[in-house]
Amino acid sequence: MKAHEVNFDGLVGLTHHYAGLSFGNEASTKHRFQISNPKLAAKQGLQKMKALADAGFPQAVIPPQERPNVEVLRQLGFSGSDEQVVEKAGTQVPHLLSAASSASSMWVANAATVAPSADTLDGKVHLTVANLNNKFHRATEAVTTERVLRAIFNNAERFSVHEALPQVAMFGDEGAANHNRLGGHYGDPATQLFVYGRDESGHNAPVRYPARQTLAASQAVARLNQVNPGQVVFAQQNPNVIDQGVFHNDVIAVSNRQVLFCHEQAFAQQDKLLANLADRVPGFTPIQVPTHAVSVQDAVETYLFNSQLLSRDDGSMMLVLPQESENHQGVWRYLSELVKADNPISELKVFDLRESMANGGGPACLRLRVVLTQAEMQAVNPAVMMNDTLFNTLNNWVDRYYRDQLTQADLVDPQLLREGREALDALTTILQLGSVYPFQR
């Protein structure tokens, strides 16, 4: 069956700020307490969506979550009116208000793991929400993520949305950021490669930074998504690169159709994995970047692999990169040679995503890939599909509600809470989502 890849991008929320919440994500640590610009962040994301939609790549949008998350602050013992809860948390334990205010749901590559209908036993598209339990500020996303995905994929005949795995370390799950799909045309059955950082034995785990994804979680997601067991491969990420700041597999590898573009140090037992994939994937084309051309450190700093690899109808591919990759001489030299060499990647497209990048989120983090047949595409809530009208509406919405400067100290302002709710209320009307946010229920 013919199918297309639709990229669903996360829209940056009104409380986007830099709080150093993600130990193991070096950009997050480095930019802690710097001044952010939520308005610019949202516009940078919208620019990417619009440019890719204009270039003919189907594009949709996923809304931000309600922040600050008053419910979770109440769960932690702060009481009173919503404004008082925020004020008490902000003055007594500012880092908890930061965590409850993080706009981290923008990185929707971590929202869920998706299995296209061509790969599933019941012929439906499956989405399992990620529990993100390695980081407190991210673990609180799952409940609303599920509501939002149900409002977007709101047709039970075509789509099956699963709640997140149990919220314990044993089932740490970070969604599509640790998942690749390799095969021929999008509508053909393909091999799903689940990448984990640690297994139950703890053997060969990273020592400096946490491994967020477990093998047990990946196995559970494959089961929930009803992926044909013959099409599943589990592989361990190289623990040494996790210790160098590669906190998700999509910081060191990206796949599209038959191509796997990755660093030569991306996986544990990489040769064995590539041989296995070569047996399974017709025309398998690994492109491994050697350390002498690009070090792991340069890959982490420039997010060269956190790129989107997008297919054109003629089979050629475009690599969508962050500005940081172009600014780095060695990385750009490598990429300039890559597009001239004999492989499907024929064009580089660069975006300024600096506001998201400073928290460790590149082009690939900002999008969730969903392969859909024509009939499935028609079953998606049409109001989230990007086009000129939606782009203009969302830009005006951002202009109206977003601030152009935010620090941790600003989070305690009760006006921010009110602005956020007013804005999200308007957004649910624009995107026809119904009541997905706690303040609407």
Ligand SMILES: N=C(N)NCCC[C@H](NC(=O)CCC(=O)O)C(=O)O
């Ligand atoms: N690679 C992918 N797919 N996603 C990137 C997620 C970045 C996110 N950063 C943060 O959550 C930083 C928030 C802060 O420090 O304020 C994270 O570490 O989970």
